[in-house]
Amino acid sequence: MVLEIILTNLVSPAVLFFALGLIASWVKSDLKFPSALSESLSIYLLIAIGIKGGIELSEHSVHELIKPVAGTLLLGILIPIITFVICRRMRFDRKNAIGIAATYGSVSIVTFGAALAFLNMQNVPYESYMNALVVLLESPAIILSIFMLHFLKRVKPENQMEVLRNQAISKSPFYSGILKESLFGKSVLLMAGSFIIGLIAGESAFPKIKPLFVDLYSSILMIFLLGMGLLAGEQLAAVKKYGFRLIFLGLFFPLLYGVVGIFIGAWCGLSVGGTMLMGVLAASASYIAAPAAMRASVPEANPSIYLxxxxxxxxxxxxxxxISVYYHIAQWIQ
Known part of the structure; x- marks a missing residue:
């Protein structure tokens, strides 16, 4: 059963297209990904994720969602901060630490889908609004990560260019320049704005968005990941600089955040299935929304590191x- 889930997801087209991009880069193929296409796909994915989550969330009452939403937002705040601090302690530079923080603060939709399949095969029920929380967890981590980067640039610039940039920005209370760049940058604006649009429009808007943002989503995701694979492959040499640290953190973060997410899910009063899914949300790392946002907002961060x-x-x-570990921990806690 677990092996079937593993094989199904490891050979999913999205992951295989990412691998194809890596291979193309390794063999030095002449395959190129136009920057305009990459930008367009990023815009599409951010809108699609946001609007679908808003529509799903609109179907539930506010009272039913208060604790789960609060728990999700808490994860979206805690995870990027903890991740950034740990990465800086392990001597990652600031921009790459921000890229990792946003990636681990966000979620992997494929991992979440595998967790749903696991629960369905086990006949374990879970709250239907968990699908909406997937989207809700994307934005806080991205917003907070970008905010932290701009805040640190102002408070503690790393080079002369950042010093000059700070001098050019007019001073105002509470760093209005940081807030503007963090809250109204194109990646955050698109995702949060689309989420609000979906929330306002509700289920009645679903037939209108379905042909573009649902039916074509998987196919466009594959093209996006092909480009990300090419981009990551071009910079793989930089990964050697970090070596063991990437492997250690890539295993440590999901275990740490998975347990934190499970405890928060139990605090929210979720069922065993819902508690396990909250753990999966916390433990997974994004390869869609966060890389798209980092590509647009923090291009200096190396995709080969966070991806x-x-x-x-x-x-x-x-x-x-x-997935099986988080399920057994959720059972034990409940």
């Missing part, structure tokens, strides 16, 4: 071992 950790280490670990 190498999320897709190369954390993703297979969660599929092979993590």
């Amino acid at each position: 190498g950790m999320s897709l190369g280490i954390t993703f297979p670990f969660n599929l092979t071992i993590g």
Whole structure:
């Protein structure tokens, strides 16, 4: 059963297209990914994730969602901060630490889907609104990570260029420049704005968005991951600089955050299935929304580092071992 889930997800087209991009880069193929296409796909994915989550969340009462939403937002705040601090302690530079923080603060939809399949095969029920929490967990980590980066640039610039940039930004209370860049940057604006649109429009809007943002989503995701594979492969040499640290953190983070997520799920009053899914949300690392946002907002962060950790280490670990571990811990806590 678990082996079937593992094999199904490891040979999923999305992951295989990422691998194809890596291979193309390794063999020095002349395959190129136009920057305009990469930008367009990032915009599409951010809108699709946001609007679908908003529509799903609109179907539930506020009273029913208060604790789960609060728990999800708490994870979205805690995980990127803890991740950033640990990465800086392990001597990752600031921008790469931000990239890792956003990646692990966000979620892997494929891992979440594998967890749903696991629960369905076990005939374990779970709360239907957990699908909406997947989207809700994306934005806080991205917003907070970008905010931390701009805040640190202002408070503690790393080079002369950042000093000059700070001098050019007009001073105002509470660093209005940071807030503007963090809250209204294109990646955050698109995802949060689309989420609000879906929440307002509700289920009645689903037939209109389905042809573009649901039916085509998986296919466009494959093309996006092909480009990310090419991009990551071009910079794989940089991974050697970090070596063991990437492997260690890629295994440590999901175990740590999975347990934290399970305890928060239990505090929210979720069922065993819902508690386990909250753990999976916390333990997984994004390879869609966060990389798209980092590509747009923090292009200096090396994709081969945060994507190498999320897709190369954390993703297979969660599929092979993590999901069953989180399920048994959720049972034990409940």
